[in-house]
Amino acid sequence: MAKFFTPVQINEFKECFSLYDKKQKGKIVVKDLITVMRCLGTSPTFGEVERHLQVHKIEKSGELDFSTFLTMMHRQMQQEDPKAEILEALRMTDKQKKGFIQASELRAKLTMLGEKLTNKEGKWLPGRPALHHLARQRLQ
Numbered sequence: 001m002a003k004f005f006t007p008v009q010i011n012e013f014k015e016c017f018s019l020y021d022k023k024q025k026g027k028i029v030v031k032d033l034i035t036v037m038r039c040l041g042t043s044p045t046f047g048e049v050e051r052h053l054q055v056h057k058i059e060k061s062g063e064l065d066f067s068t069f070l071t072m073m074h075r076q077m078q079q080e081d082p083k084a085e086i087l088e089a090l091r092m093t094d095k096q097k098k099g100f101i102q103a104s105e106l107r108a109k110l111t112m113l114g115e116k117l118t119n120k121e122g123k124w125l126p127g128r129p130a131l132h133h134l135a136r137q138r139l140q
Helices: 007-019 030-039 046-055 066-079 082-093 103-112 119-127 132-139
Strands: 027-029 063-065
Touching: 007 030, 007 066, 027 030, 030 046, 030 063, 030 066, 046 066, 063 066, 082 103
Parallel strands: none
Antiparallel strands: 027 063
16 A cells, blocks of 8 residues: 555554554554544545445454555545535535536635635635636536
């Protein structure tokens, strides 16, 4: 798995993994897996985690080592595509199917979902009549 990750990534993964290795045996319990993966920037669903466990034949009450964890992280990162997810979310928000959404609507959605906007971002969004110049071609 080292060929798929940079040394910096592996060190970051190992550091986070070690925080959940409570017995210091080089393993984490399955119930902590989703937390560790999310701490490292992925967004697995419970179903995705269950599939990772099935592939490796690991029981829900079991443990996994760092090598297996790296394999799961690689598989998870391959299947996630943040750009596609963002564009799909924008597409779903574009109820009139015009290829853009109003800045005020984007701001409302972001803040409703708990996204904190900086003062600069908060001042920038309302001044924009629409965000079609950012994503119009991608929404089509």
